[in-house]
Amino acid sequence: MTTREQWIAFITIVRKEIRRFLRIWMQTLLPPAITMSLYFIIFGALIGSRIGEMGGFTYMEFVVPGLIMMSVITNAYSNVVSSFFGAKFQRFVEEILVSPMSNNTVLWGYVLGGVARGLLVGLIVTLLSLFFTRLHIQHIGVTVGIVLMTSIMFSLAGFINAVYANNFDDVSIVPVFVLTPLTYLGGVFYSIDLLPEFWADVSRLNPMLYIVNAFRYGVLGVSDVNVGTAFLMVGVFTLLAYGYCMYLLNTGKRLRQ
Amino acid sequence: MSKALEIRGLRKVYDNGFEALKGIDLCVEEGDFFALLGPNGAGKSTTIGIICSLVKKTAGSVSVFGHSIDSELALAKKEIGIVPQEFNFSNFESVWDIVVNQAGYYGLTRELAEQRAETYLRQLDLWEKRNTASRMLSGGMKRRLMIARALVHEPRLLILDEPTAGVDIELRRSMWAFLKEINQRGTTIILTTHYLEEAESLCRNIAIIDSGEIAENTAMKTLLKQLHRETFVLDTKEPLPDTISIAGFETHKTDEQMLEVALEKGGSLNAVFAALSEQGVEVTSMRNKANRLEELFVSLLAKS
Numbered sequence A: 001m002t003t004r005e006q007w008i009a010f011i012t013i014v015r016k017e018i019r020r021f022l023r024i025w026m027q028t029l030l031p032p033a034i035t036m037s038l039y040f041i042i043f044g045a046l047i048g049s050r051i052g053e054m055g056g057f058t059y060m061e062f063v064v065p066g067l068i069m070m071s072v073i074t075n076a077y078s079n080v081v082s083s084f085f086g087a088k089f090q091r092f093v094e095e096i097l098v099s100p101m102s103n104n105t106v107l108w109g110y111v112l113g114g115v116a117r118g119l120l121v122g123l124i125v126t127l128l129s130l131f132f133t134r135l136h137i138q139h140i141g142v143t144v145g146i147v148l149m150t151s152i153m154f155s156l157a158g159f160i161n162a163v164y165a166n167n168f169d170d171v172s173i174v175p176v177f178v179l180t181p182l183t184y185l186g187g188v189f190y191s192i193d194l195l196p197e198f199w200a201d202v203s204r205l206n207p208m209l210y211i212v213n214a215f216r217y218g219v220l221g222v223s224d225v226n227v228g229t230a231f232l233m234v235g236v237f238t239l240l241a242y243g244y245c246m247y248l249l250n251t252g253k254r255l256r257q
Numbered sequence B: 001m002s003k004a005l006e007i008r009g010l011r012k013v014y015d016n017g018f019e020a021l022k023g024i025d026l027c028v029e030e031g032d033f034f035a036l037l038g039p040n041g042a043g044k045s046t047t048i049g050i051i052c053s054l055v056k057k058t059a060g061s062v063s064v065f066g067h068s069i070d071s072e073l074a075l076a077k078k079e080i081g082i083v084p085q086e087f088n089f090s091n092f093e094s095v096w097d098i099v100v101n102q103a104g105y106y107g108l109t110r111e112l113a114e115q116r117a118e119t120y121l122r123q124l125d126l127w128e129k130r131n132t133a134s135r136m137l138s139g140g141m142k143r144r145l146m147i148a149r150a151l152v153h154e155p156r157l158l159i160l161d162e163p164t165a166g167v168d169i170e171l172r173r174s175m176w177a178f179l180k181e182i183n184q185r186g187t188t189i190i191l192t193t194h195y196l197e198e199a200e201s202l203c204r205n206i207a208i209i210d211s212g213e214i215a216e217n218t219a220m221k222t223l224l225k226q227l228h229r230e231t232f233v234l235d236t237k238e239p240l241p242d243t244i245s246i247a248g249f250e251t252h253k254t255d256e257q258m259l260e261v262a263l264e265k266g267g268s269l270n271a272v273f274a275a276l277s278e279q280g281v282e283v284t285s286m287r288n289k290a291n292r293l294e295e296l297f298v299s300l301l302a303k304s
Helices: A003-023 A030-051 A059-089 A093-097 A103-129 A140-164 A168-188 A197-203 A207-220 A227-251 B044-051 B073-078 B095-105 B110-123 B139-151 B169-184 B196-202 B220-225 B269-278 B292-303
Strands: B003-013 B019-029 B033-037 B059-064 B080-083 B157-161 B188-192 B205-210 B213-219 B229-236 B250-255 B258-264 B283-288
Touching: A003 A059, A003 A103, A003 B095, A030 A059, A030 A103, A059 A093, A059 A103, A059 A140, A059 A168, A059 A207, A093 B095, A103 A140, A103 A227, A140 A168, A140 A207, A140 A227, A168 A197, A168 A207, A207 A227, B003 B044, B003 B188, B019 B044, B019 B059, B019 B188, B019 B205, B019 B213, B033 B044, B033 B169, B033 B196, B044 B059, B044 B157, B044 B188, B059 B073, B073 B080, B080 B139, B095 B110, B095 B139, B110 B139, B139 B157, B139 B169, B169 B188, B169 B196, B188 B196, B196 B220, B205 B220, B213 B220, B229 B269, B258 B269
Parallel strands: B033 B188, B033 B205, B080 B157, B157 B188
Antiparallel strands: B003 B019, B003 B059, B205 B213, B229 B258, B229 B283, B250 B258
């Protein structure tokens, strides 16, 4: 296929993916909007007003970046894992496997679909947060860069999960039992400065801490961790995930008999 | 004439150790209408899966219009349109989206994809259903949707894996007419089917595969000439006597008024009628017990 034909194939997958999550907006866009609004009301407005300041900001200002990033992560991941597993389950992944598209085209088509949903949900949550607080983005480059890299990384991870998933339980295991706990414990609701030293050190092993704090640095200008380390970590994990996705596609592992 | 498909020494051993293909050779000329027949589990779908790269081969080579699937996979894939045995499209997408998206996967511009989608959906009587979710279609419509999807990038080789399974007779015949037409327009067609009448009516050449090996590979006419025996079913006006028999012929009374007579190649039906007349039996109608190819198929498989 020529470069132009590959581009058309790529756009076809991206368009299909975006139309898919827009078509089922009740399952994809509405739930995170409702959940995050409840977080804003309960943790930000009701409980937050009694907590006082954290890291020099009101509690609402402190939790908003983490909640936005949590939405981006879970939605980018869930979009790719559910879409690609659905294609496997209903066997229409064969439409793609028999076509002359390159494996890179297939992978980036699905990844961009995940990134699109992650960013759209992130935008919705950001707009909802403006009902509760004001956001003054301190470092636009850091903010945009970490959101993009994180959504790409988790879209790639979702693709790996989809390839290995045998049933719908396998699709929800990682978001429910891995992503959500790690994000909750990754400094979304608190600064690790509040933790005893041992638990603060344990928290530093959690990659979500770096992602959430890098985004918080972009928005508020404060972070519990080194932002450069966060970018390096996300970059390395993204490259590893990309390499593994390509290995799966090139070998046809769990996709071709 | 160039070769649409050339398979040499194709072998497939699945992870569980089952050897589905034992080194088959197969050649399909450009423009042919080719039947690949065999019982369930013979290796037909594995062969097709390897050609379309859905199944990884263990050994051997496959070329589609001269493009090896090892070194020029994308070029080989562009030449192939596949209609699989089982439905494999999204239940939630519309007929239109399924066909147009498939064209996109082959790099066709949106404009051309929409033109082609309209052409094939109209030809396959699906135009009125273009905005319907695929899950709402009948079984026959789903089969036609898969044909439209396989044709939208206008492949030179169309592979149909039991395309008329579960399709009613009227629709089956209209699909045959459509397939004949696209074959006449130059598309090479490979067909697997359980309806042997279908293969006999459509295909010029045939391969019979059994237990992962090619049992026969020849022209349909040549194969049918090998038929040595035919069975006729005779309906009689009155109930047949219990002692009915015809000297020199194998007979089987299947009903009070129904007699099966096996006739060797070159045998005369006149002798059958004469013998029956002598016994006072009046024949009211006669038909072949089964499709000729079916008899041959059974005897070939019995041999192999």
